[in-house]
Amino acid sequence: MKLLVLGGTEFVGRAVVEEALAMGCEVTTFNRGRHAPLPGVTALKGDRTAPGGLAELERGEWDIVVDTWSWAPSAVRDSAALLADRAGHYVYVSSRSVHPLVPFGADESAPVVDASADDGDGDYARNKMGSELGAVAAFGERALLARAGLILGPHENIGRLPWWLSRIARGGPVVAPEPADLGLQYVDARDLAVWCLEAAWNGVGGAFNVVSPAGFTTMAELLETCVRVTGSDAELRWTSADRLLTEGVRPWIDLPVWLVGDEHGFLHGGDVSRAVAAGLRFRPVAETVADTWAWLQSVGGSAPQRPDRPQLGLDPKVEARLLGHE
Structure with a gap:
């Protein structure tokens, strides 16, 4: 070919x-x-x-x-x-x-x-x-x-999974958005x-x-897998969506992957039966996370960033406030 x-x-x-x-x-x-x-x-x-x-x-x-x-x-x-x-x-x-x-x-x-x-x-x-x-x-x-x-996957230059991996690798308490069983859809x-x-x-x-079927993984499975593959002592502190929104945390931007309401239903709820019938296959989330972490380590822990996309990730000061450190 x-x-x-x-x-x-x-x-x-x-x-x-x-x-x-x-x-x-x-x-x-x-x-x-x-x-x-x-x-x-x-x-x-x-x-x-x-x-x-x-x-x-x-x-x-x-x-x-x-x-x-x-x-x-x-x-x-x-x-x-x-x-x-x-x-x-x-x-x-x-x-x-x-x-x-x-x-x-x-x-x-x-x-x-x-x-x-x-x-x-x-x-x-x-x-x-x-x-x-x-x-x-x-x-x-x-x-x-x-x-x-x-x-998602190795060489991601948007900053979603690389941010979560980098933050979790630093260890300590980590703000995680509830509900833990929130279904996620990705490829x-x-x-x-x-x-x-x-x-x-x-x-x-x-x-x-x-993209994968709706509910292929959950927020908990994704983040807990990040904890496991990085080998860190991170403790996921599950925090209600209401509190996160009240504190001005922006879904998708400040906490990548996470969405709420209709936007979650849209991005994480697509019908993929047509692609599956045409042969679409999915590797386990553990493989995607582990391979992305291995790649991230190979480039010194700092993933390349597309210049036309916003910088992602929660401000450490906001995270400290959410964790009760301020």
Whole structure:
């Protein structure tokens, strides 16, 4: 299989490259060259946002293209149009954020945001939806839209699981958001990558919620696993959502992964039966956490951070107040 990855050096794109190489694929990457390419790939350079930036893609043929773009949809539209006659399948790693706040249990047929007239760099949801439209316009049924939710795993450059691991590794009492049995839904970047490659190779097209089933793990299982794999003496202090909100703690930002109310139902309650039927598999949460911790240690404990995403994590002063130390 000949694979072209648009990106291919960070988090999801990196996972796609690594899994594809493990499968024996012939892999080409295309990006701006800001990070060293992985060994074993053919590396092409270009800036998708610059005039003439796609010149390196004007020749060549591939079985599958994987695109993880998150910004102005014109980049996906232009790339897909250029490659439509020379590639078999176009996989766009999208997001469940293309839906407005839909209820728990919603599937791929739920309403989506309107991005039909958006030709610029809008908000995240419209960027992803506009990019989906661009991929479908060029590839039609040969476009596979992988609507991921929360993505975890090694090389995460958002800061969610790395923050929890780093905080818990420091030990002592740790604020944990109740309820402990709050169901969580996520996908390991490597499972996402494998599914995208296998589904595309099998000719699958259309939109899929690519994330674990609702309740695949819980907040307690995730955080207790962090305690175990780091070997720390951390003590999880379960704190009510009401108190956290009263103290100004922001779900998702100050305490990553945690959400409340309708937002929890939306992000952690998607119907994934379609992707599961198409072969989506999930490794245990313990493997995701342990592998992320091992990677985090290998880079000195400080994970890289995407510059377009906010810094995550609870202010130590707020945590001390919640723990009764002030």
